[in-house]
Amino acid sequence: MRNKLIFLIxxxxxxxxxxxxxxxxxxxxxxxxxxxxxxxxxxxGFKMNNFKNSIKIExxxxxxxxxxxxxxxxxxxxxxxxxxxxxxxxFLTVYFKSKFNIKRNFVLEKPFRVVFDVIKSEESxxxxxxxxxxxxxxxxxxxxxxxxxxxxxxxxIICIDPGHGGTDLGAVGRSKLMxxxxxxxxxxxxxxxxxxxxxxxxxxxxxxxxxxSLDSRAAMANxxxxxxxxxxxxxxxxxxxxxxxxxxxxxxxxxxxxxxxLAEKENSSLGExxxxxxxxxxxxxxxxxxxxxxxKESSKLASFIQNELNILMHTKNRGVKQAPFRVLMxxxxxxxxxxxxxxxxxxxxxxxxxxxxxxxxxNAIYTGISKFIYFYNNI
Amino acid sequence: xxxxxxxxxxxxxxxxxxxxLIIFFKSSCYSGKKELELxxxxxxxxxxxxxPVKVKMFFFQKNSRYMRPFSxxxxxxxxxxxxxxxxxxxxxxxxxxxxxxxxxGLKLRSVFYVKKRKILIVDFNEVLLNKFPVGTSSELEFxxxxxxxxxxxxxxxxxxxxxxxxxxxKTISGHINIENPFYPDYRYLRDE
Numbered sequence: 001m002r003n004k005l006i007f008l009i010x011x012x013x014x015x016x017x018x019x020x021x022x023x024x025x026x027x028x029x030x031x032x033x034x035x036x037x038x039x040x041x042x043x044x045g046f047k048m049n050n051f052k053n054s055i056k057i058e059x060x061x062x063x064x065x066x067x068x069x070x071x072x073x074x075x076x077x078x079x080x081x082x083x084x085x086x087x088x089x090x091f092l093t094v095y096f097k098s099k100f101n102i103k104r105n106f107v108l109e110k111p112f113r114v115v116f117d118v119i120k121s122e123e124s125x126x127x128x129x130x131x132x133x134x135x136x137x138x139x140x141x142x143x144x145x146x147x148x149x150x151x152x153x154x155x156x157i158i159c160i161d162p163g164h165g166g167t168d169l170g171a172v173g174r175s176k177l178m179x180x181x182x183x184x185x186x187x188x189x190x191x192x193x194x195x196x197x198x199x200x201x202x203x204x205x206x207x208x209x210x211x212x213s214l215d216s217r218a219a220m221a222n223x224x225x226x227x228x229x230x231x232x233x234x235x236x237x238x239x240x241x242x243x244x245x246x247x248x249x250x251x252x253x254x255x256x257x258x259x260x261x262l263a264e265k266e267n268s269s270l271g272e273x274x275x276x277x278x279x280x281x282x283x284x285x286x287x288x289x290x291x292x293x294x295x296k297e298s299s300k301l302a303s304f305i306q307n308e309l310n311i312l313m314h315t316k317n318r319g320v321k322q323a324p325f326r327v328l329m330x331x332x333x334x335x336x337x338x339x340x341x342x343x344x345x346x347x348x349x350x351x352x353x354x355x356x357x358x359x360x361x362x363n364a365i366y367t368g369i370s371k372f373i374y375f376y377n378n379i
Numbered sequence: 380x381x382x383x384x385x386x387x388x389x390x391x392x393x394x395x396x397x398x399x400l401i402i403f404f405k406s407s408c409y410s411g412k413k414e415l416e417l418x419x420x421x422x423x424x425x426x427x428x429x430x431p432v433k434v435k436m437f438f439f440q441k442n443s444r445y446m447r448p449f450s451x452x453x454x455x456x457x458x459x460x461x462x463x464x465x466x467x468x469x470x471x472x473x474x475x476x477x478x479x480x481x482x483x484g485l486k487l488r489s490v491f492y493v494k495k496r497k498i499l500i501v502d503f504n505e506v507l508l509n510k511f512p513v514g515t516s517s518e519l520e521f522x523x524x525x526x527x528x529x530x531x532x533x534x535x536x537x538x539x540x541x542x543x544x545x546x547x548x549k550t551i552s553g554h555i556n557i558e559n560p561f562y563p564d565y566r567y568l569r570d571e
Binding site: 163164168169170171172179214215233234235236237238239241242246248323324325326327329337339342343344 | 439441442444478479480512513514515516517519520521549550553554555556559
């Protein structure tokens with residue numbers, strides 16, 4: 001019986017803890033909008049009412065809010081947030097310095113948050129005095145000019161990446177033929193063709209037998225502001241019958257994980273997102289996702305090159321492929337990885353030893369790239 | 380109100396109190412019985428688990444780029460973790476007429492299932508880095524041999540992540556990023 005009484009007391013205490021609600025209010029000015037966040041330690045039901053200069057949020061239980069009035073002096077748009085209670089309900093009223101529009105509002109879980117993105121209403125501009133109004137209009141005109149997408153830059157710089165090198169031999173054939181040598185030879189040939197026929201600048205991630213890390217290759221292309229990235233490799237398989245050229249671009253499935261991590265970060269407390277360490281993490285994730293912006297163009301580039309290689313090697317078009325290549329993930333431009341042929345296949349290894357075959361391969365890659373450049377510059 | 384009426388009301392209230400108490404105690408006795416029954420069910424569930432686990436394993440063939448299925452029973456286990464271990468060890472065994480896309484001497488160190496993220500973490504020994512035959516296709520064959528087989532047979536696993544000697548590595552042999560876990564790619568499988 002005593003145990004039961006203790007249980008009843010505990011039940012009441014736990015219940016009290018479970019169903020009590022405290023809400024933290026915060027706001028942050030972004031470039032184009034102001035974000036207001038109501039973060040509860042438990043989820044809560046709410047109703048929202050819009051007024052001329054305020055938003056009133058009705059919460060269906062009594063909430064504990066640290067300050068009855070939260071002043072937000074640094075905010076461009078929010079004046080103060082006032083908390084009141086009535087009939088077992090809490091009311092949070094956000095007062096704005098001027099008329100406003102709600103750009104979007106949404107709810108996030110873990111922790112439970114109600115988020116509002118608010119922008120200054122254009123109507124409020126009309127209330128300004130004429131000289132102020134003129135100045136604001138001038139500013140908005142200037143910002144409109146700034147916001148317009150820049151004129152598309154034509155492709156002028158191409159990065160060719162000969163795979164492996166130095167102590168990293170790459171795939172090795174039965175005759176000890178090494179991938180690192182073939183990729184360098186083909187890259188030099190492609191570079192020569194592009195420079196002489198298209199008159200474009202070509203940079204290579206290595207021009208001799210040295211080891212370059214995968215991340216450095218991507219960084220080199222990004223730093224030199226290349227607009228197309230082509231990595232050249234020789235394939236190898238556990239199946240000795242495997243043959244034919246393959247062209248890859250980064251798979252979105254692989255970057256899903258990064259997207260998940262990014263979503264997790266975005267879903268974490270907003271305040272924390274501005275801490276330096278967190279920011280570094282975020283930068284790393286975004287850097288890993290650099291290629292996701294160019295998937296469409298990369299797919300087009302891959303199909304142009306693969307078509308040319310299929311014609312050259314009389315292979316059926318198995319279509320371009322996708323895989324999470326480390327070297328492609330961090331490249332911020334259309335990027336592909338070409339597997340010329342299988343060094344693990346007896347016949348293709350023989351072809352790879354033949355310099356005239358490598359000439360033809362280089363020519364096919366050059367034709368694919370030039371077709372892509374024509375397509376890109378004319379869309 | 381006379382005295383008799385007051386006594387009568389007190390008696391009714393007392394009887395009502397006794398009835399409430401009886402109901403309260405009865406329900407607690409019943410819940411105790413239920414707990415006992417539940418634990419019996421739990422025992423039965425464990426007994427059910429001690430049965431050979433039937434799986435469908437896919438292997439690469441010499442003249443095909445697809446994996447073909449074979450049915451196996453992989454033994455008797457008490458814990459889920461042991462089933463995963465046994466399954467992966469079965470994949471590591473070499474088979475006649477099949478191609479094992481794994482370097483010689485590769486061994487499984489441990490497996491760990493992260494229930495929250497539905498990820499199976501598979502930790503191999505250093506052989507994966509030191510003796511792997513370099514090549515994009517080799518890496519993809521190795522990765523999807525494990526990922527497809529694991530995810531096909533264990534629906535609770537959505538992704539597989541690879542570690543080598545307990546550490547994360549960027550790639551196996553310079554191509555595919557293995558820092559992130561992999562979803563299955565069933566284009567490698569040919570069900571018959």
